[in-house]
Amino acid sequence: xxxxxxxxxxxxxxxxxxxxxxxxxxxxxxxxxxxxxxxxxxxxxxxxxxxxxxxxxxxxxxxxxxxxxxxxxxxxxxxxxxxxxxxxxxxxxxxxxxxxxxxxxxxxxxxxxxxxxxxxxxxxxxxxxxxxxxxxxxxxxxxxxxxxxxxxxxxxxxxxxxxxxxxxxxxxxxxxxxxxxxxxxxxxxxxxxxxxxxxxxxxxxxxxxxxxxxxxxxxxxxxxxxxxxxxxxxxxxxxxxxxxxxxxxxxxxxxxxxxxxxxxxxxx
Numbered sequence: 001x002x003x004x005x006x007x008x009x010x011x012x013x014x015x016x017x018x019x020x021x022x023x024x025x026x027x028x029x030x031x032x033x034x035x036x037x038x039x040x041x042x043x044x045x046x047x048x049x050x051x052x053x054x055x056x057x058x059x060x061x062x063x064x065x066x067x068x069x070x071x072x073x074x075x076x077x078x079x080x081x082x083x084x085x086x087x088x089x090x091x092x093x094x095x096x097x098x099x100x101x102x103x104x105x106x107x108x109x110x111x112x113x114x115x116x117x118x119x120x121x122x123x124x125x126x127x128x129x130x131x132x133x134x135x136x137x138x139x140x141x142x143x144x145x146x147x148x149x150x151x152x153x154x155x156x157x158x159x160x161x162x163x164x165x166x167x168x169x170x171x172x173x174x175x176x177x178x179x180x181x182x183x184x185x186x187x188x189x190x191x192x193x194x195x196x197x198x199x200x201x202x203x204x205x206x207x208x209x210x211x212x213x214x215x216x217x218x219x220x221x222x223x224x225x226x227x228x229x230x231x232x233x234x235x236x237x238x239x240x241x242x243x244x245x246x247x248x249x250x251x252x253x254x255x256x257x258x259x260x261x262x263x264x265x266x267x268x
Contacts, residue, residue, distance in 0.1 A: 018186070019216050022197035026211045026259050033084045033213070033257035037098075040252040041150035042076035043157055045172060045224050046193055047242040049107075057236070058118055059202045060109035065192045071120070071242065072193055073170070073232075074104040075148060075159050076252075084257070100126045101146040103161045103170065105232070108192070109200055111264065116198030116209065121235065123161055137261045138201030138208040150249075152179055157222075157249060161231060168230030174222050174247060181218040181251060194219060194248060200264065207264040214253040222247035 026032050051069045055062050062069050081098045082091035091098070103123040109116055123144030124130070133139035148159045155176040162169035184190040194217045201208045224247040232239045 016183075016216060018191070018195055019197075019213075022211070023213045026197070026213045026257060029211075029259070029262075032211070032259045034260040035081055035258040036084050037081035037256050037258060038079040038252060038254045039214075039256055040077045040079055041148075041152065042074055042250055042252065043150060043159065043172070043174065043222070043224070044194065044219075044248040044250075045073040045075075045226070046245040046247060047071050047073075047239075048245050049242045050238065053238040053241070054107060057120065057238075058107060058109060059207060060111050060118055060200050063108040063110040063115055065108075065189055069107065070193060070245065071105065071107045071239075074102070074106065075150075075161070075172075076104075077101050077148065081258075097126055097129045097132070100124050100129065101144075101148060103144060103146070108196070111200060111209070114198055114209075115196065116200050117196045118200045118202075123163070134203045137210055138203035138206060140201070140203070152176055152249065152251060155179065160228075163231070168234045169228050170226075170231040171228040172224055172226050174224040174249070176220060176222065176249060178220070181220050183216045183218060189246070190219065190221070190248060194250075201261075208261045209264050210261045211259040212256055214256040217248075217250050217253065219248045219250040222249045 049069050049071045054069050079099045082094045101124065105120045106117040107120060109118045119140055121140045121142055123142050125144055125146050127143060130141045130143050133141040144161045144163055146161055150157050158173040160169055160171040184194050197213055198209055198211050
């Protein structure tokens with residue numbers, strides 16, 4: 001089923017208020033933001049997951065929508081990551097890790113009243129970054145091989161990710177009804193799943209958060225067919241009991257602000 005598609009001036013205004021609050025929260029910390037990047041042509045695929053099974057795998061309190069827990073796959077390309085300050089020289093130094101494909105597997109959490117996402121894992125295709133992510137931001141990187149064809153101009157989207165050519169894969173395809181993209185309606189399931197500006201991570205015994213900001217997603221509800229889900233089921237057996245919920249597609253978020261990691265204490 002697709003996510004909700006209704007839209008009007010009132011619901012967009014609610015979404016913008018939440019977006020502005022996220023921007024203010026990020027800028028309230030001296031030295032933020034740390035990085036800039038573009039997040040291109042993301043496909044969002046959402047699943048309902050049994051609450052108890054998911055909570056046992058997540059070290060933060062789950063954030064539920066109408067009592068339901070969700071896990072989302074986000075397939076996209078990050079382009080041009082560079083320091084927020086430092087100009088062309090800093091951007092040149094970041095070229096080896098500036099542009100990568102990603103498959104994020106995330107769920108939704110809340111900590112001390114702040115809503116965010118929690119990364120269950122992230123496949124990406126830069127071997128150098130694989131070693132940096134866990135120790136800097138606590139990001140649970142795994143190496144993957146990618147084939148993304150997110151061509152909304154032709155209304156056809158498809159992709160495949162695997163850890164090696166002979167191993168289990170994730171493969172999907174979808175078709176857009178049109179190429180008219182709108183912000184998420186305020187209070188909708190779309191907004192709950194997409195408009196998130198804090199990321200929580202855990203690596204070994206250390207928990208962290210980092211904040212981001214970009215303009216509200218312009219998106220379209222999407223019907224997605226999963227052609228192969230073995231990659232997910234191999235890592236999380238409980239994913240076999242996940243129920244496909246809905247999907248979204250966006251042309252992207254440009255000039256994304258990415259903050260620095262902050263430690264989250266065990267008693268916070």
